[in-house]
Amino acid sequence: MAINWKKEGLLFDPTLIADRPDWMVSFAQAPNVIIFDDFVRVYFCCRPAPDAHLQFISYCAFVDLARDDLFKVKALSKQPVLALGGIGTFDEFGTYPVSVMQDIDGIVAIYGGWSRCESVPFNISLGLARSNDGGVSFKKYGTGPILSHSSDEPFVVTSPKIRKYGETWYLAYTAGRRWILAEDGRPEIIYKLRMATSKDGINWIKQNTDIVESKLGDDEAQACPDIFLANGKYHLFFCFREGLDFRDNRARSYRIGYASSTDLVNWKRDDSHINLDVSETGWDSEMIAYPTVFELDGSVYMIYAGNGNGRTGFGLAKLEGELR
Amino acid sequence: MRWEKLGKIFDPSEHALSEGCTEFAKSPQALVFDDFVRIYFCAQKKTANGKYLSCPQFVDFNKSFNHVLRLSKGPVIELGRLGEFDEHGIFPINILRHEAKVWAYTSGWSRRVTVSIDMSIGLAISEDEGIYFQKYGQGGPVMTANHNEPFLVGDPFVQHLNGLFHMWYIFGSAWKLPDSDGEAERFYKIAHAISVDGVKWVRDGKSIVANRLSSECQALPTVFQTGGRYHMYFCYRSAYDFRQNKKNAYRLGYAYSDDLVHWHRDDAQSGIDLTVGAWDSDMMCYPNIFKCDGVIYLLYNGNEFGRHGFGLAKLVGM
Secondary structure, three states, X not given: OOEEEEEEEEEEOHXXXXXXXXXXXXXXXXXXXEEOOOEEEXXXXXXXXXXXXXXXXXXXXXXXXXXXXXXXXXXXXXXXXOOOOOOOOOOOOEEEEEEEEEEOOEEEEEEEEEEEEOOOOEXXXXXXXXXXXXXXXXXXXXXXXXXXXXXXXXXXXXXXXXXXXXOEEEEEEEEEEEEEEOOOOOEEEEXXXXXXXXXXXXXXXXOOOOOOOOOOOOOOEEEEEEEEEEOOEEEEEEEEEOOOOOXXXXXXXXXXXXXXXXXXXXXXXXXXXXXXXXXXXXXXXXXXXXXXXXXXXOEEEEEEEOXXXXXXXXXXXXXXXOOO | OEEEEEEEEEOHHHOOOOOOOOEEEEEEEEEEOOOOEEEEEEEEEXXXXXXXXXXXXXXXXXXXXXXXXXXXXXXXXXXXXXXOOOOOOEEEEEEEXXXXXXXXXXXXXXXXXXXXXXXXXXXXXXOOOOOOOEEOOOOOOOEOOOOOOOEEEEEEEEEEEOOEEEEEEEEEEEEEOOOOOOOOEEEEEEEEEEEOOOOOOEEOOOOXXXXXXXXXXXXXXXXXXXXXXXXXXXXXEEOXXXXXXXXXXXXXXXXXXXXXXXXXXXXXXXXOOOOOOOOOXXXXXXXXXXXXXXXXXXXXXXXXXXXXXXXXXXXXXX
């Protein structure tokens, strides 16, 4: 069974908005969706201009797209939905990626908090936040993370995607396996897809295994898992890349992978199912990354980011046929 | 409490340390054998960028503590690999026997950018009587920052009591800048966690020992039971100007508890203080209490955070 995605084009590019705020100079990474009555809110992560040392921080924002025409922007968040943490905290230097979910008592977010380290560029742990104003702003649950490194996951716990099936919360995420050094000495992170469950969204039990096999070998980096339930099966879309030389080398950068499961524990990878690749030219000609899949008014869509890890925004693809 | 000081028993400058370390013998902690006492400590070496790395080692003493039998030769535990929580040092290391093995809970150090470091707590297990410790799992920490305890989770002291593991440890509550050019200074307090298996810990982010100073940092608790009561020693200092200023430097604090939940601070009963003109004239820190052949001993560091070694005191009355 092939899963055919028809590309609908670039949906949102912050760099095309002339009067955008200075904390949203470029990037629209890690999109995720909440559907409202007459608009679709897409959360994403953006960046101000880099500092004097060319280092970036990252903020979460949203854009509201018209429900009947997703290419029409109705509103843009006026400020970051989450504040950065104070000195020494896990989210001092960025809130990226973010995953949002409508829960009974408001919208909940789990996000990657960035700290900067001496020997490696960063560490990441996951924070929890809730919104009581329809997702415009989020209040953090405590000043520290709710999911962090542990005996089997030594660093870089990131790429969260929360789902709730029945009474159980599921968190698909990524955990660092090792740092490897590029030729110029820069450490690059190798991470793998992982899973945790929770009864309350606060206390999580890690499964502590790689949930999807690596197609490119030990140095495959896997990120941004996204679970979509259809026809009694859980469909997992994620992105993966080579361990080194993935930023500018088209052949080694992010592609979309696929796996399926009936129990959310055992996953069968089969990338050949998915028919979605980089374009010949344009905004998604070098990489496709950060997939998020949702159903809207009878159709299934994927929003994903393109070149430069979403430097110039994200686009839309529409499922042709059904996920089985 | 009444303690009799037995003086400094180990000076790192008089011995060949391992792991390329040349200075310091910080945070001594004892493991008692039939015919000797193994005392773990953390020595330091300077790295290329002028910063220090702490490496655990041990020295074996006879039971009169006046004769060194041997020192550790190789690494007691490896420091972490690139990016790991204990890449930049392990200090302190807490040792306990459990089910025929020797367990070590470690404070792993990882350097940061806007603040100097972060700490998390690791577990490692020895199957050769404490000569070498293998890290649990893939080598990541068993306890680290969480929503209530945002950073600097370290200084573990673990005991297995009445079927449960109890850990006394510290967590950071704030990093504060003293002035526009100063380095950020940390605030930390003593807390308590429990565990069934020693790996998964339950904690609530509460400070358990009352403050004596207005800007107090509390560190390295050690707990023992005698006279039907639990006793805790720890060290405390001012958050500011504590390195050079004797007035603000580490002292030993004391608290007691009847239920392991409520602790009553009572430093006046600690029974031990600085000695004028001695190796511990300006500072006392990093206490560790152990029982050996029916006697209760206190190991601790003196001036300059243990640069000149550690000493011993003996409990002689209550």
